[in-house]
Amino acid sequence: MYYPTCAYACHDGVSQYQLSCSMVMKPGSMGGGHHPMGKFMTDPDCYATDDNFLRSVAYCISSRCSDVPVSDLEYYWTHYLVGRYPGLPSPKEPYSVALLHADPPPRVVVPPGGLLNTTTLVSDKTYWESYNSDSSSEYTETKQTDFGLVLLITGVCIPIACSLLRFIPFPRSIAVRFNAYIIEPPLFGRRHREPFYGLALVPTRGQALLIAYFITINVVFSCVDYWLVSSTSFPEPEIDAWMNTISNRLGVFCFANFALLILYAGRNNILLTITDWSYSTFLLLHRWIAIICVLEACIHSVMKLRIALDFHDFFEEGKSKYWIWGTIATLSFCLILPMSILPLRQKLYNLFLASHFALAFLALIACYYHVYYRYENMWGYETWIYIGFALWGFERFMRLARMARNGIKKATITVVDEQYLRVDIPGVTAEGHAYLYFPTLSFRVWENHPFSVMGTMMLQEPSKTPNPSTTTTGENISRATSDIEKMPAAQESTLTSLDFSGTSTPQDQSPSFKPGLTFFISSTKKGLTNTLRQKTTLPVLVESSYAATALDELRRVPNCIVIAGGVGIAAMGPLLRTRGCRTRLFWGARSQAFVEAVKASLGPDVLVPNIVGEIAVGRRINVRAILESEVVGEDETAVVVCGPVTMADEVRQVVCELGRKGRHVKLFDEAFSW
Secondary structure, three states: OOHHHHHHHHHHHHOOOEOOOOOOOOOOOOOOOOOOOEEEOHHHHOOOOOOOHHHHHHHHHHHHHOOHHHHHHHHHHHHHOOOOOOOOOOOOOOOOHEEEEHOOOHHHOOOHHHHEOOOOOOOOOHHHHHHHHHOOOHHHHHHHHHHHHHHHHHHHHHHHHHHHHHHOOHHHHHHHHHHHHHHHHHHHOOOOOEOOOOEEEOOHHHHHHHHHHHHHHHHHHOOOOOOOOOOOOOOHHHHHHHHHHHHHHHHHHHHHHHHHHHHHOOOOOOOHOOOOOOOHHHHHHHHHHHHHHHHHHHHHHHHHHHHHHOOHHHHHOOOOHHHHHHHHHHHHHHHOHHHHHHHHHHHHHHHHHEEEEEHHHHHHHHHHHHHHHHHHHOOOOOHHHHHHHHHHHHHHHHHHHHHHHOOOOEEEEEOOOOOOEEEEEOOOOOOOEEEEEEOOOOOOOOEEEEEEEEEEEEOOOOHHOOOOOOOOOOOOOOOOOOOOHOOOOOOHHEEEEOOOOOOOOOOOOOOOOEEEEEEEEEEEOOOOHHHHOOEEEEEEEEEEEEEOOOOHHHHHHEEEEEEEHHHHHHHHHHHHHHOEEEEEEEEEEEOOHHHHHHHHHOOOOOOOOHHEEEEOOEEEHHHHHHHHOOOOOOOEEEEEEEEHHHHHHHHHHHHHHHHOOOOOOOEOOOOOOO
16 A cells, blocks of 8 residues: 555655645635645645655655665655556656756755645654555555455355265264254254244354354454554544544455355355355355444444544545545445344345345445545455445346246246146256246236246146045045144154055056156245245246255165155155155145145155155154154164245254264255245
8 A cells, every 4th residue: 555655754744834836725724635634735736746845855755765666665766756546647847857956955844734845854753653554554555445355255165175074974963963953953953943032033053153253253353453553643532543543444344254154144055055054054154244234334334424523524524425435324224234134035025035136236336436546446445345236246147047048938837736737848948946937927026936946847738736625535625724833733644655666647648748847836925925826827937947955965865754744845856856765755745636636746756665655744743753763773864854844943943962972964944935
C-alpha cells in the first residue's frame, strides 16, 4: 500500500501545508484533500504543479530514501505522488528534475499549517509520525486481508479435511463411539430435523463444532493484531481511530464471509462433489455464516456512523455515493435475516426464495459500488466481491447447463391416491435427485422443486398402475391425511412381508419399461403439487442430476437397514436396485395403492433375493424395536433413513444409543432441507 514508505511519509509531511494554489475554505466548512481538519483544500492539479511542494517532497525523499532504488522512486513519483485515484495528473516534472530544482537544499522547517512559499525541510518528528502511521496502516490492512483469506480458505478446506478422515482406518469401535458421542447427536435435546419449537433447526454436535469454529475465529480475528499510531496529518480522537480500524477489518471479514456463504448455498457447490457432506449440512452452515456476516456489516456501519457524527460531517458524507451504496448493502443484509426465518420459509417458500435472491444480489452489487466509489479499486477490496460474483455466476451457469442438457421434455402425471402422484419423464437419465420446472403451471416460470429419482426405467404404460378406488387388501387401510408418525407404532402382527416380485398385473402380462425418470410426489391441498394433480401431461424442464449422499459408500457396507417413511422410499430406489449385499427394508406407507405403485415402478431389475423386510400400511413402524433387533454382530451396519422429520430424529437417537453401546452402526440421513 505504501511502498516506498519513506516517500509516502515525505509526501504526508509536506501535504499539511497550504500551497499558493490551495483553495481557502469558508468559515465553518471542513477542509478536504490531505488535511481534513484544516481550513484550506488542495486539489490534485495544485499538487502536480506547485514548485515548492514538488521540490520539498523531492528533497525529503532524496535524504530519507537512500536505500530505495531510484527507479522505484521515479515510479512512485509519476504514479502516486499526487494520489492513487485513477485519472489523476502526473507531476509536471520528473523526480530527478524536481530534485535538481531543490538546489540549494532547504535549511529551515516552515511552521506546519502555514503557507508554503519556499522549499522546506520535513522535521524528524513529523516524518516519523507519518512513517509510523503509514506503516501501521499497511500492517493493519495486510493483517485483515490475511485473516479474511484464512476465513475463506479454512471454510473450504475444513469440510474437505474432515471428509478425508473417513479413509483413515481408525479402529471401528473408536470411530463408532466418536460418532455416537461427538458427531451425530443433536447439540441438545432429541430434535435435529424437527424444528425446535417451530423456529429453527438444532445442529448436530459435529455441525455445532464447525459453527463454533466460525464464530470463534471471527471474534478472535476481530480482536487481535492491531498496530495503531497517532498521526499529525490525520488528527482524530483515539476512540475514533480505533473504531475506524476495527470497522474496516469487520468490513473485510463481512466480504470474506459473504463469498463463503454464497459457496455454501449453491446446489452446484464443488464441495458437495469432493466431500461426503450433505447439501442440508452446507445450508445449515450457510445460515450461521450469514448471521455472522450480517452482524459484521451492522457493526461496521454503526462505527462508521459514529465517526461521521464525531467529525460533524454526517450530512456531507451521507450524500456521497459510497455512503449511499454502503447503506443499501447494510439494509439488504438486515432484511435478508428476518425474511429467512424457518416459519416464513415453510409457509411462504416462493416469496422467501424470490426475496432472498433479490436482496442477496442487491447486496452483492451494493458492496461492489460501496468500495468502488470509496476507493476506486485502489486497495483490492473489490477482489472479495469478484470472488462472490464468480461463485454465484458458476452456480447459475451450471443450473442452466444441467437444464439445457436435457432440453424440454413431456411429463406424464398419474394420480396414485389422495396423497401421492407419480411423474414419468421419458428420455432423461439422472440419479439422486433432480429439480423440476413446470413453466406452464403458473407465471412463476422460474419456480422449481427438488424430487428424488425413484427410477431410471419407467413403466411404458403408467395408466396400468392400480387405481386407488379399486385396490383391495387383507386389512382396512387408513387413507387419513394425518401424519403417519402420529399413529401408534406397528406391532409385528400388522406388518406385511415385502415381496417385490409381485405386481398387480396379470400373470400373462409382464410390465414393460423404457428409459426415463420416475418421481413420486406427496401432494398437498394447495400450491404446485395440487395444480399438478389436475394435469395429465405437460412440459417440464429437468435440472439434473444431483447425486444422493454417499451412495457409493452404502453399496460397500456389508449390512444395510433402510428405513423409509411415505414418499421417502423414492430416495431409496437407486440403493435398492444396486446393493449386492444383505439389505433390510422397513417402510411405513399410508396406503396399499401407493405400495403397489412403488413395487411396479421398481420393476424386475430390483435384486429381489438380497432385499427382505416389512411394510407397515397405515401405521408407523417401530423404529427402536427394528434397530435393536437388526443391528447385531461384528460386521458394520449402515442405517439409512428417509422420511418424516420425527422418524428421522428417532432413528438418529436410537443409532447413537446403539453406537454408545459399542454396536458397529453408522447413520446415513437422506434429508433434504432448506
